[in-house]
Amino acid sequence: MRALRVVGITEGGDVVLEDSGRRERFTVPADEQLRAAARGDLTRLGQIAIELESQLRPREIQARIRAGASVEQVASAAGVPIQKIERFAYPVLLERSRTAEVAQRAHPVRTDGPDVRTLGDVVAHTFGLRGQEYTEAEWDSWKGEDGKWIVALSWRAGRSDNRAHWTFQPGAHGGTVTAVDEHASDLVEGLPARPLRPVGPVIDIARPEELPPTPQPAAELRATGSDVVRERSP
Structure with missing residues (x-):
């Protein structure tokens, strides 16, 4: 690599560099990338690199991560390596993790008001009643389109993946959480796990018109007005 030194600035504002050994001079545009390099601002240099390679700006990247997207999903959308997304995603992922942790100390809202127990305690108790391992469940959070935090719990029961x-509404004494779906409501209410829907033979779920006709009995029924008279075969 050749070593250059700054010797001046052109009338157009470009920086003039010189190779002292060969007496050659070069000009470099004094753009934002050069100024960031001169300041040693590695963060800004990384942002500029992302903006040059991708249609997504760092702020947009962080907004997508905050909305629940994964690093892999954003990297694929931006068309850049995962490593270049991670530096911007890291603080937002910490925020999501921290919010999920805080929400576990919030109080579930019931019809008669907030529970005195925390969400984490209530869910752990329900898992115990079901005979499921609570320590294997995973918490996450993200911001919904309305700007409110959504807290999610994922766990596996048998071959079923559940969420x-x-x-989550932050506030005094830990804030409150309100169930969005049936799984969340069942966990808060301490209800058993919902049974899996059995799959029966095709004939059991066929439409009535698709079922075979019912065999006719030996004796036929003949309706006369509102009365029913049985006719026997001769």
Whole structure:
């Protein structure tokens, strides 16, 4: 790599560099990228690199992560390596993790008001009643389109992947959470796990018109007005 030194500025504002050994001079545009490099601002240099390679600005990247997207999803949308997204995603992922942790200390809202217990305690108790392992469940959070935080719990029961969602409202004494779906409501109410829907033979779920006709009995029925008279075969 050749070493250059700054020797001046052109009338147009470009920086003039010189190779002292070869007496050659070069000009470099004094753009934002050069100014960031001169300041040693590595963060800004990374942002500029992302903006040059992708249609997504760092602020947009963080907004997508905050809305629940993964690093892999944003990297794919931006068309850049995952490593270039991670530096901007890291603080937002910490925010999501921290919010999910705080929400577990919030109080579930019931019909008669907030529960005195916390969401984490209530859910752990329900898992115990169901014989499921609470420590294997995973918490997450993100901001919904309305700007409110959504808290989610994911767990596996048998071969079924389950998710429960609550809206989280920070406030005094830990704030409150409100169930969004049936799984979340069942966990708060301490209800057993919802049974899987059995799959029966095709004939059991066929429409009535698709079922075979019912065999006719030996004796036929003949209706006369509102009376029914049985006719026997001769």
